[in-house]
Amino acid sequence: MAAAERRDDLGIEDGDDDDIDEHELRRQEEAYQRQYENEQTWDQLQEDEFGNLFVDKTAEQRERRKRLLSAAQSARIRKGMIRYLLLVIDLSRAASAQDLRPSRLGCMLSLCRSFVRKFFDQNPLSQLGIAVLRNGLVQQLSQLSGSPEAQVALLEPGKLGAASGDASLQNALDLSVSLLRPLPPYGTREVLLLFAALASCDPGSVLDSARSCRENNIRVSIVGVAAEVYVCRRITEDTGGSYGVALHEQHLQQLVMQHAAPPPATAAQARAELVRMGFPQRSTEDASSAVFVGSEARLAPGSYTCPRCRSRVPELPCACHTCGLTLISSPHLARSYHHLFPVPPYQEDSAEAATEASAVLGRRPAMQHEVEAGPTSGGPAAPYCFGCLREVAAPGQPGPLTLRCGGCRHVFCFECDAYVHEQLHNCPGCE
Numbered sequence: 398m399a400a401a402e403r404r405d406d407l408g409i410e411d412g413d414d415d416d417i418d419e420h421e422l423r424r425q426e427e428a429y430q431r432q433y434e435n436e437q438t439w440d441q442l443q444e445d446e447f448g449n450l451f452v453d454k455t456a457e458q459r460e461r462r463k464r465l466l467s468a469a470q471s472a473r474i475r476k477g478m479i480r481y482l483l484l485v486i487d488l489s490r491a492a493s494a495q496d497l498r499p500s501r502l503g504c505m506l507s508l509c510r511s512f513v514r515k516f517f518d519q520n521p522l523s524q525l526g527i528a529v530l531r532n533g534l535v536q537q538l539s540q541l542s543g544s545p546e547a548q549v550a551l552l553e554p555g556k557l558g559a560a561s562g563d564a565s566l567q568n569a570l571d572l573s574v575s576l577l578r579p580l581p582p583y584g585t586r587e588v589l590l591l592f593a594a595l596a597s598c599d600p601g602s603v604l605d606s607a608r609s610c611r612e613n614n615i616r617v618s619i620v621g622v623a624a625e626v627y628v629c630r631r632i633t634e635d636t637g638g639s640y641g642v643a644l645h646e647q648h649l650q651q652l653v654m655q656h657a658a659p660p661p662a663t664a665a666q667a668r669a670e671l672v673r674m675g676f677p678q679r680s681t682e683d684a685s686s687a688v689f690v691g692s693e694a695r696l697a698p699g700s701y702t703c704p705r706c707r708s709r710v711p712e713l714p715c716a717c718h719t720c721g722l723t724l725i726s727s728p729h730l731a732r733s734y735h736h737l738f739p740v741p742p743y744q745e746d747s748a749e750a751a752t753e754a755s756a757v758l759g760r761r762p763a764m765q766h767e768v769e770a771g772p773t774s775g776g777p778a779a780p781y782c783f784g785c786l787r788e789v790a791a792p793g794q795p796g797p798l799t800l801r802c803g804g805c806r807h808v809f810c811f812e813c814d815a816y817v818h819e820q821l822h823n824c825p826g827c828e
Contacts, residue, residue: 478658478733479584479672480523480575481541483515484509484591485569490532491594491623497646501593501622502560504646508653510549511593514756515657517545519731522714523584528572532562533598535572543714564592566628567599570606570617574718578613583672586615588638589656592629593622607632616660620652647799674723674730677701677710692718735822743800743814746791750801751780784813784824802826 486505497504498677509527515524524541527548538551545750551557569590577586591701597603618638619629625642633640639656642729643649679701680686687698690709700709701724708719713726744750780789780799789799789810805826810818817824 416744424634434482437550442683459649478520478522478659480520480587481580481584482523482589483526483528483541483573483576483589484513484589484678485528485530485535485573487564487593487622488529488557488560489559489562489564491564494593494623497622497649502646503554503772504555504649505622506821508650510552511650512653512657513530513548513552514545515654518732519657519735520659521647521732526576528569529557530564530569531558533565533568534562535565535568537572541576541607545713563596564594565600566592566597566632567606570610570632572616573617574606574613576607577615581672582614585660585662585714585798586613587656587660588615588617589653590619591622591653592619592626594624595603595626597626597628601629601655604631604635606689607635610636618656620649620656622649638670662778672723674725675704675717676727677703677713677724680709740818740822740824741803742818744810746780746792746799747802750806751792753806782810782813783807784809784817 413472416467456760486509488502492500492502494501512538513525522543524543525545525548527538529536529538539548542548543664544760551818562581567722569586573588577588578585607617615636616638616798617632617636619633619640621629621642630640632638638720642674643652677678680688680699682699683696687696688709689695690697690700698713700711701713701721702709703717703724706717706720710717710724713724716723718802756773780791781787782789782799783802783805787810789808790797792799800809800811800814802809802824805824807826
């Protein structure tokens, strides 16, 4: 692009050239390039046999299916149902860099809000707390709790302030030990750190703090935003966690979201333990039924009554502030079992699988007529997605990825396959 056109796009007039600092002009041009960078989206355009253009996302879908298959294989490993996780976010001056859009800080906070919601969706009996690193210190934003919306409200960009100072890994690990050490041994103790800096400013030896985490069965995982740092990998290896460095925004999202699923149980958690829990009753939402709720004695309606001490708590799941009993609801307990009994992964559809499925579905003519029958009779049946009833490509034909369940032999599109394995956790054709 010509210099004159560039100045027009940046809103710079010719008469103002002398008043603009060269560094400022370079900064604006770099910001323009980041906002309108060429992503070469035309490489995904393909042409079908009728000359129509469509976006080919097969490679992206296959990569996502590899992650689903990897998660399905790890589901055979024993995992804990109750997790205690401390989410630590790096707010040092390195978080203000703009190599991620809109900035490292904005990208990390957006992903953390999504992570908190997904964490509680997959681990309804677990608790999560938030801390930030800034000015060489660690600041705890919230206590460990089971309320996702209360945690998400703390991650708004305007409430955290600007990024400044240095990051201290040792202070973060010391805070993790002080918070997670008193917790019951039947829950997994975890730390997830989003690290944007390339160095750590510590008052002592960070490896001593990592050794303390290992002695207290605290699993530390780090997601790097800038580049790989040796001390981060050393900490994760010593504590049994994982370490990854993001290449771009999508890769950063993958690295963060993979920690929403429960990790494999350690040797210290291998033995089974019985945990006493209570199922409280909810009062009405009428204003006349308002009582003092929780340890703060806040007047509110619609509270829950502890079955042991009859105290009122505002939300579930939580621990009773009077007797310490863990209070949950039956849906929370039921949702905690889905990662123990995952849906078997679907296989890519092929001509052989379609022929075998036709023989099986032929014994169920009502279901075959409803889902598998094509628009015309006499020819091969046009497959339809069993989940959304959209027509999908036949085996061997160009088009989006189609998959088939090995149990019910029904065809599913890629979107329904991801929904079944990531959110629904039940095959609609096998039920």
